[in-house]
Amino acid sequence: MFDPVLFDLSDGVATITLNRPDAGNSINETSGMALVAVVDKLRAQDAVRAVVLTGSGKEFCVGGDIDEMLHAADLSALMQAGIPRLHAAVSRLAELPCPVITAVNGPAGGGGIGLALCGDIVLASQSMKLRGGYSAIGLSPDLGASWQLARRAGAAQAKRILFLNEPVGAEECLALGLVDAVYPDDRLAEEACALAARLAAGATASFGRIKQLVDGAGTRSLQEQLALEAGYMIASAGSRDGREGVRAFMEKRSPVFRGR
Incomplete structure (x- = not known):
């Protein structure tokens, strides 16, 4: 057994790592509940002075687990059971009274976009790219993806990304204001940790x-x-x-x- 979401607290910096690398860190019922639990744990830790959210492996989060959706007896009921809890967790994470950094270490799609862009500061690897994906399978955005895209890039760009489902690379994301900095893949974790440590030492x-x-x-x-x-x-x-x-x-x- 492995933890689908990892949590570490060191020197005031809390690191949350989505940990289903073999499934693109996609969110299923188990990992969704684990993320909710980690965020609740995080909010109870007065020692937390900065947060880093990232993914393990080569992808940040490709969104919801399509295989779980495919095999659900009632897809609507699956969403109704899981989405409200996840939305509450995303909201609590974004509203923490300390800096939240997202280190987007690879592709982000669907709900992964909402998680990727929920940080106060969004850092990306050069291999990072966004892809809407929702309309390609007849669904609509969740986890704040539509709000984050519109807030950072404007309504027109948000609709383009969500309508067309074309990959948007890291440099274009930087130009659109979707991310705040882009680093080589092998430097992203180091840069995110250094920034978190700097902020954790602040007021x-x-x-x-x-x-x-x-x-x-x-x-x-x-x-x-x-x-x-x-x-x-x-x-x-x-x-x-x-x-x-x-x-x-x-x-x-x-x-x-x-x-x-």
Whole structure:
């Protein structure tokens, strides 16, 4: 037996690894439940200061397990049982009050797109590519794939990717703003770990407030945003990290942040 989703916590960095390499890290009922459990475990860990989500093997996540779908007695019932739990996990992962990095180590398709793009920062390998896949088998997006594509690349590009199901390579994804950086395959893990370590040493309470301000900015008026900014600035200024950051700046030294 093996764990379909691996979890490691070291020096404040939590690493989640999708671990079905022989099946393209596709999500079936078992791995979906494992991912939900890992995200719930992650949220209960106060020691987590940054998160990396990646895949094992040569693919990040090709989406749902087509073989499981094919053999399901009732495909709609299968989706109804699994999708809400997975959606809750994706939402909780994206909304963590600390930086989330996705290290997309290879192809991502279907629901794998939603997972790949749910990070605050998305790093990709040169072999990474996206492929919608849903409409090719008569289904529609899940795990936030449509939202992430539209948010990062705009509605027109999202529809092109999801309508045509043509592979979109790493460099094109970078040009479209779908990913934030592209690295050679053999450097991606190293770069993701280095970035996570850098962020984990930072003011993670500040990062959490920044996430809430930026992620919700499109739904608020300027007045509402200014009010929230004021509240967060006052809270930050009264925190240990806020005082430490200002003091370190004046003393021309590196701050030592405790985070959330």
